[in-house]
Amino acid sequence: MAYLSLRAINKIYPNGFHAVHNFNLNIEKGEFIVFVGPSGCGKSTTLRMIAGLEDISNGEFLINGQRANEWGPQQRQVAMVFQSYALYPQMTVYDNIAFGLTLMGVDEEEIDARVKKTAGILGLTDYLDRLPRALSGGQRQRVAIGRAIIRKVGIFLMDEPLSNLDAKQRVTMRAEIAQIHRQTGATTIYVTHDQTEAMTLADRIVIMKDGYVQQIGTPYDVYFHPRNVFVAGFIGEPPMNFMTLPVENGAVTLNGAKIDLSRVLPDKIGSYNGKPIVFGFRPEAVSLGEKENAYHITGQVELTEMLGDNANVYMNIGDKRAILKVTPHEIPATDQQLTFSVPYESVYLFDAESEKVLTEYKDK
Numbered sequence: 001m002a003y004l005s006l007r008a009i010n011k012i013y014p015n016g017f018h019a020v021h022n023f024n025l026n027i028e029k030g031e032f033i034v035f036v037g038p039s040g041c042g043k044s045t046t047l048r049m050i051a052g053l054e055d056i057s058n059g060e061f062l063i064n065g066q067r068a069n070e071w072g073p074q075q076r077q078v079a080m081v082f083q084s085y086a087l088y089p090q091m092t093v094y095d096n097i098a099f100g101l102t103l104m105g106v107d108e109e110e111i112d113a114r115v116k117k118t119a120g121i122l123g124l125t126d127y128l129d130r131l132p133r134a135l136s137g138g139q140r141q142r143v144a145i146g147r148a149i150i151r152k153v154g155i156f157l158m159d160e161p162l163s164n165l166d167a168k169q170r171v172t173m174r175a176e177i178a179q180i181h182r183q184t185g186a187t188t189i190y191v192t193h194d195q196t197e198a199m200t201l202a203d204r205i206v207i208m209k210d211g212y213v214q215q216i217g218t219p220y221d222v223y224f225h226p227r228n229v230f231v232a233g234f235i236g237e238p239p240m241n242f243m244t245l246p247v248e249n250g251a252v253t254l255n256g257a258k259i260d261l262s263r264v265l266p267d268k269i270g271s272y273n274g275k276p277i278v279f280g281f282r283p284e285a286v287s288l289g290e291k292e293n294a295y296h297i298t299g300q301v302e303l304t305e306m307l308g309d310n311a312n313v314y315m316n317i318g319d320k321r322a323i324l325k326v327t328p329h330e331i332p333a334t335d336q337q338l339t340f341s342v343p344y345e346s347v348y349l350f351d352a353e354s355e356k357v358l359t360e361y362k363d364k
């Protein structure tokens with residue numbers, strides 16, 4: 001197991017494109033870190049710099065406290081699983097898993113013991129004699145993971161390993177990856193654009209946008225304490241509702257109703273008079289009707305979506321829109337007027353220009 005440090009890491013590609021800016025992160029032994037962000041945000045580039053597949057333009061990368069910028073992939077002791085699992089089609093599952101050890105000249109008895117142990121961890125014991133074409137997508141991806149974990153390396157890197165699987169297989173494999181991590185304890189860095197994968201797998205999530213780290217934190221932290229509009233909108237499904245509204249006398253007006261923001265931002269709201277502010281709340285934070293210690297907002301139901309365990313309600317609130325998450329037993333009729341409550345402690349305010357959060361961190 002290894003611990004890693006990324007200190008002011010930058011990547012500037014030969015064509016001059018600056019793909020990663022000042023990336024700073026210490027990763028502890030055995031930690032499961034997920035890099036998440038939209039396409040092109042620099043997560044694969046960062047992973048490839050850690051793997052030694054891409055030069056680090058500047059900054060310092062340390063493995064177990066030693067500078068590793070100049071080390072090749074072998075010396076770094078990393079194993080990587082890619083999106084395309086690229087198994088050898090003419091080799092059995094057993095030989096695919098054993099391949100790396102065979103190349104390294106490990107003796108046959110040890111290979112046999114390690115293949116069997118790895119197959120046990122991955123639930124592949126009954127498939128060792130099969131060829132990859134006789135496996136499901138999920139089973140193939142498990143073989144690819146087996147090929148990586150059998151090497152007992154200190155760092156385990158995964159780049160979108162589930163993206164070739166269908167939705168059901170992804171959920172199953174996600175749970176399996178979490179379990180493999182518990183069993184192997186390997187320091188793991190996992191790249192995905194899927195916030196659910198990030199939330200369910202990570203000890204800590206690194207959220208990236210346009211080559212910049214936006215926030216690093218536990219799933220709890222990034223959900224409850226987003227630092228800016230981007231993180232607040234990226235984590236959570238459906239995303240947080242945002243409304244940009246002008247502040248007058250410490251209040252905003254929404255669909256004709258006054259919302260006194262001094263309740264949630266007593267000290268700073270004065271400096272926003274005459275300026276716009278971003279008012280945010282999560283769809284799942286609301287309750288229907290007029291509750292205490294909450295803002296009451298009225299709008300018109302535009303559309304509802306019954307999802308089984310809950311339902312989404314799309315609202316028109318004057319010229320603004322919002323999504324509410326309700327239980328399947330309280331789905332309102334389309335077109336009706338509906339009042340809902342947003343508890344004061346569930347309101348997030350952001351500076352409209354910098355997009356930084358203004359409301360204090362609250363533990364819920």
Ligand code: ATP
Binds near residue numbers: 043
């Ligand atoms: P995705 O989820 O689509 O894989 P990503 O977050 O992993 O996205 P990267 O692959 O790290 O993104 O790419 C980051 C940026 O760097 C992108 O804008 C990409 O076009 C650019 N980029 C990647 N490789 C090169 C290269 N060899 N030369 C120039 N620019 C590159």
